Amino acid sequence: GAGVSQSPRYKVAKRGQDVALRCDPISGHVSLFWYQQALGQGPEFLTYFQNEAQLDKSGLPSDRFFAERPEGSVSTLKIQRTQQEDSAVYLCASSLGWNTEAFFGQGTRLTVV
Amino acid sequence: AQKVTQAQTEISVVEKEDVTLDCVYETRDTTYYLFWYKQPPSGELVFLIRRNSFDEQNEISGRYSWNFQKSTSSFNFTITASQVVDSAVYFCALRDNYGQNFVFGPGTRLSVLP
Numbered sequence: 001g002a003g004v005s006q007s008p009r010y011k012v013a014k015r016g017q018d019v020a021l022r023c024d025p026i027s028g029h030v031s032l033f034w035y036q037q038a039l040g041q042g043p044e045f046l047t048y049f050q051n052e053a054q055l056d057k058s059g060l061p062s063d064r065f066f067a068e069r070p071e072g073s074v075s076t077l078k079i080q081r082t083q084q085e086d087s088a089v090y091l092c093a094s095s096l097g098w099n100t101e102a103f104f105g106q107g108t109r110l111t112v113v
Numbered sequence: 114a115q116k117v118t119q120a121q122t123e124i125s126v127v128e129k130e131d132v133t134l135d136c137v138y139e140t141r142d143t144t145y146y147l148f149w150y151k152q153p154p155s156g157e158l159v160f161l162i163r164r165n166s167f168d169e170q171n172e173i174s175g176r177y178s179w180n181f182q183k184s185t186s187s188f189n190f191t192i193t194a195s196q197v198v199d200s201a202v203y204f205c206a207l208r209d210n211y212g213q214n215f216v217f218g219p220g221t222r223l224s225v226l227p
Contacts, residue, residue: 033214107157
């Protein structure tokens with residue numbers, strides 16, 4: 001596609017529910033990133049893929065967070081047993097290589113009630 | 114450790130004024146890339162400019178210009194003749210070979226008043 005596509009745009013989950021957020025990167029982009037952005041703050045790194053390999057998951061806040069990119073294209077961020085503090089905008093980005101800029105999707109706004 | 118600091122939390126200017134957004138970074142790498150992104154109220158992060166650590170030449174692109182100084186670890190961004198549509202949050206970001214992910218600053222909220 002022309003840009004990074006994320007779905008759903010908005011998600012309301014009851015506390016304790018599992019959620020799955022999808023990211024379709026720009027075709028051919030090797031690198032894929034997930035970020036979490038709380039209101040009024042900058043994006044915070046969650047995890048990074050190069051093709052299907054998850055090279056860095058140091059930003060995942062707990063073992064309730066899990067990300068995958070099985071075929072090196074579409075990625076899914078899963079959050080199990082959601083908590084209120086998980087409420088944030090989740091941003092996905094892709095880049096062609098390590099020395100190029102990243103392009104971001106519109107994000108998924110997750111609200112845990 | 115990698116770190117990006119944007120000391121200006123909020124800036125307000127009147128339309129047509131020039132405005133400079135400050136960015137200071139920390140990295141242990143000698144090869145790294147610096148970026149500026151814009152986040153308008155719609156929420157999507159929009160890429161503006163990229164600079165690599167080997168090129169300190171300052172450039173102008175339309176109404177945008179940037180000043181990269183390795184000696185002070187600064188990468189400042191200037192908008193000339195600001196417009197209301199420039200109102201957004203601006204983020205400075207760093208990517209180096211150590212972390213490979215993008216490290217963002219806290220952002221500067223720019224309000225351009227008519």
